[in-house]
Amino acid sequence: MDNRGKFITRWLVILAVLALIAAACGGDDDESTETTAGDDDGGTTETTAAPADETFVLGVSNTLVGNAWREQMICAIKAEARARGNVSEVVLQNRNTDVAGQIADIQTLISQGVDAIIINPADRSALDDVIAEADAQGIPVISVDAPVTAPQAYFVSNNQVEYGEVGARWLFEALGGEGKVAYMRGLDGHPADTDRDTGWDAALADYPGIEVVYENWTGWDPSQGAQQALEILTSMEVDGIWTSGIDYSVVEQFEVAGVDYVPVVGADNNAFIEQLMTVEDLSGAGVSNPPSIGGVGAAVALDILEGKDVAKETLLTPVVLDTMEELEAVFVPDLTAGWSSYMVIEPYVSYTSPQDVIDCKGPGE
Amino acid sequence: MTALGRETLVSGSQAPWRRWARRHGWTIGVWVLLLALIAYYATLIPRFGAFQVASIVNNGSPLVFLAVAQAIIVIAGGIDLGVGGMLVLTSVTAARLMEGQPLVVGLVVAVAIIFAAGAINAGVGWIINVSKVPDIVITLGSLYFFQGLALAILPNPAGGANEWFRWLFTGSKTGIGSNPWPAIVMITITVTAIGWWLGKTRQGLSLYAVGSNKTAAYLSGLNAARVKVLSYAIGGGFAAMAGLANTAIAGRGNANTVGGNLTLNSVAAIVLGGVALTGGIGSVIAVVPAGLILFFLSPILTAMGVDPNSAQVVQGVLIVLVMMVTGIIEWRRRLRS
Numbered sequence: 189m190d191n192r193g194k195f196i197t198r199w200l201v202i203l204a205v206l207a208l209i210a211a212a213c214g215g216d217d218d219e220s221t222e223t224t225a226g227d228d229d230g231g232t233t234e235t236t237a238a239p240a241d242e243t244f245v246l247g248v249s250n251t252l253v254g255n256a257w258r259e260q261m262i263c264a265i266k267a268e269a270r271a272r273g274n275v276s277e278v279v280l281q282n283r284n285t286d287v288a289g290q291i292a293d294i295q296t297l298i299s300q301g302v303d304a305i306i307i308n309p310a311d312r313s314a315l316d317d318v319i320a321e322a323d324a325q326g327i328p329v330i331s332v333d334a335p336v337t338a339p340q341a342y343f344v345s346n347n348q349v350e351y352g353e354v355g356a357r358w359l360f361e362a363l364g365g366e367g368k369v370a371y372m373r374g375l376d377g378h379p380a381d382t383d384r385d386t387g388w389d390a391a392l393a394d395y396p397g398i399e400v401v402y403e404n405w406t407g408w409d410p411s412q413g414a415q416q417a418l419e420i421l422t423s424m425e426v427d428g429i430w431t432s433g434i435d436y437s438v439v440e441q442f443e444v445a446g447v448d449y450v451p452v453v454g455a456d457n458n459a460f461i462e463q464l465m466t467v468e469d470l471s472g473a474g475v476s477n478p479p480s481i482g483g484v485g486a487a488v489a490l491d492i493l494e495g496k497d498v499a500k501e502t503l504l505t506p507v508v509l510d511t512m513e514e515l516e517a518v519f520v521p522d523l524t525a526g527w528s529s530y531m532v533i534e535p536y537v538s539y540t541s542p543q544d545v546i547d548c549k550g551p552g553e
Numbered sequence: 554m555t556a557l558g559r560e561t562l563v564s565g566s567q568a569p570w571r572r573w574a575r576r577h578g579w580t581i582g583v584w585v586l587l588l589a590l591i592a593y594y595a596t597l598i599p600r601f602g603a604f605q606v607a608s609i610v611n612n613g614s615p616l617v618f619l620a621v622a623q624a625i626i627v628i629a630g631g632i633d634l635g636v637g638g639m640l641v642l643t644s645v646t647a648a649r650l651m652e653g654q655p656l657v658v659g660l661v662v663a664v665a666i667i668f669a670a671g672a673i674n675a676g677v678g679w680i681i682n683v684s685k686v687p688d689i690v691i692t693l694g695s696l697y698f699f700q701g702l703a704l705a706i707l708p709n710p711a712g713g714a715n716e717w718f719r720w721l722f723t724g725s726k727t728g729i730g731s732n733p734w735p736a737i738v739m740i741t742i743t744v745t746a747i748g749w750w751l752g753k754t755r756q757g758l759s760l761y762a763v764g765s766n767k768t769a770a771y772l773s774g775l776n777a778a779r780v781k782v783l784s785y786a787i788g789g790g791f792a793a794m795a796g797l798a799n800t801a802i803a804g805r806g807n808a809n810t811v812g813g814n815l816t817l818n819s820v821a822a823i824v825l826g827g828v829a830l831t832g833g834i835g836s837v838i839a840v841v842p843a844g845l846i847l848f849f850l851s852p853i854l855t856a857m858g859v860d861p862n863s864a865q866v867v868q869g870v871l872i873v874l875v876m877m878v879t880g881i882i883e884w885r886r887r888l889r890s
Binding site: 277279280281282283284286287288291292293295296297298299300301311313314317318320321376377 | 597598599600601604605608612615708709710727728729730799802803804805807809810811814848851852855856858860864
């Protein structure tokens with residue numbers, strides 16, 4: 189009897205593990221994605237008036253989690269999907285991983301029968317084969333934020349080369365073409381980082397008086413950026429800092445280190461915009477790089493699915509924000525730290541208010 | 554197949570099949586769990602076929618190899634936090650050396666990398682023996698060392714792999730397709746071979762002996778130091794297999810892959826696979842489905858509409874739960890004897 193009991197215990201353990209997995213996942217089985225044409229399954233939304241004849245499922249693959257820019261990008265995708273009214277579900281493959289992981293994630297999205305896939309690529313060319321596979325199965329892939337070399341992919345982005353260049357030129361001009369600068373880059377190997385570097389180099393070539401005394405990658409991580417900024421400010425003399433979007437946490441370090449402000453170039457992060465408006469003695473410029481580009485990606489995906497004629501490439505030109513009027517025009521009070529101010533990207537997106545992105549609710553949520 | 558399961562010492566006069574089922578209870582359970590999860594997944598998604606199976610097996614294979622690497626070392630009484638770093642190191646080395654080369658060169662490089670990784674990790678085992686510093690400390694060092702070395706070899710994501718080499722691990726020259734068989738064959742051959750060696754040969758059994766009681770093993774004439782070096786060497790070789798599979802999947806090397814996360818996944822996989830972290834108990838045959846299950850959590854959660862990030866939460870809860878349950882089983886066994 190004892191042995192038999194043990195045997196049973198063992199099987200109970202396995203069952204418990206099974207149950208655990210099921211339980212941990214909230215068990216919303218009835219939301220299974222067997223979406224066929226015209227099948228408006230489950231959570232009908234109150235969004236738009238006339239329900240479209242066809243509903244779509246959008247897949248999203250993102251490989252950097254806990255990053256405000258990426259979070260906002262996803263919220264914009266959800267906002268656009270909801271606003272369009274013909275999306276039944278947004279399937280998220282959202283986790284910290286590398287290229288091999290993203291290849292697996294895109295296969296997972298293909299497996300789960302999504303109609304289009306929006307990716308923020310972890311690599312420029314390594315995803316080509318999996319994108320070709322998606323295309324072969326009739327699933328368009330839209331690369332947001334950074335390009336991929338796959339000829340099948342659509343590309344929606346802020347112009348990253350120009351982003352690097354206009355910000356660098358602003359900084360070099362602010363220094364009168366002379367001085368030592370720190371170059372705080374983004375994520376090593378990420379296509380957007382490489383593109384910005386191209387723009388940076390182009391600007392640098394025109395300013396022989398500028399010396400780059402520091403170059404490192406922040407991984408677009410605010411805390412890592414802060415740490416590096418503190419290291420720069422306490423151990424070397426710099427006349428200006430260019431950051432690849434890790435701006436507000438860099439600015440905070442001047443006070444920590446107890447040194448005078450030098451010009452800082454960042455992105456259009458709301459917190460940085462606020463610093464530029466309110467911190468005395470701080471000069472700087474925000475270069476627009478709206479994460480709500482995700483919403484544009486979703487719009488492009490749905491245009492393709494609706495059979496519209498869509499350009500292979502949609503590029504937004506970055507804007508330099510440095511005057512008080514420009515800053516005040518984009519600033520959003522009480523926004524989550526790290527979020528960008530510029531959300532309603534006309535004329536591309538269908539949602540009309542920044543609140544739609546802030547709410548971060550997809551169809552049926 | 555007769556790896557020493559948790560129930561090796563069970564005696565009694567029962568029907569042979571029951572004894573078999575009892576001895577391999579954990580192994581069978583994990584396989585059943587994997588199949589059940591796959592069946593459940595199939596009901597969640599619109600289509601389930603060869604593409605889906607290939608996607609799971611191919612992309613899960615690096616974790617499977619890494620978990621087997623960890624299992625061998627843990628069974629022998631150690632623990633290697635460096636396996637994830639070794640995966641990254643071997644992956645970027647392979648991508649760097651194989652780019653643009655024919656298959657033959659690729660295979661030579663692959664075999665060389667496996668042996669080199671074995672030799673390097675044997676060195677790690679040797680350092681542990683000589684320094685008497687706990688495994689966990691030395692291998693934390695080797696994790697960072699390997700990761701740093703990988704960055705030095707390939708500062709930016711680059712490199713490549715021969716398309717037939719990619720086929721060997723993924724069943725497709727592009728790394729994506731509907732053919733799970735090469736990966737299945739690759740896993741079956743290597744794991745069966747190592748499982749047989751562990752369970753049937755004198756040398757293999759010495760890993761269990763040293764892992765369960767180092768002093769007793771020493772007193773009965775086993776060279777515990779040599780066994781540790783051996784286990785680290787084989788573990789290093791399997792970590793290299795994981796690295797090669799990673800290169801075959803991605804078609805390039807990426808030194809930014811976080812080795813530490815991979816190591817923790819490998820530990821989670823062996824815990825789920827029934828390998829006792831205290832050493833001496835476990836089967837590599839059960840570690841295979843456990844590795845696949847851990848990989849599989851992310852797709853399954855996505856299909857359920859749950860943020861795959863919560864896979865980490867599930868994984869954490871799973872480890873604690875399995876540890877608690879095995880603890881209870883051990884405790885009850887000790888109470889009885």
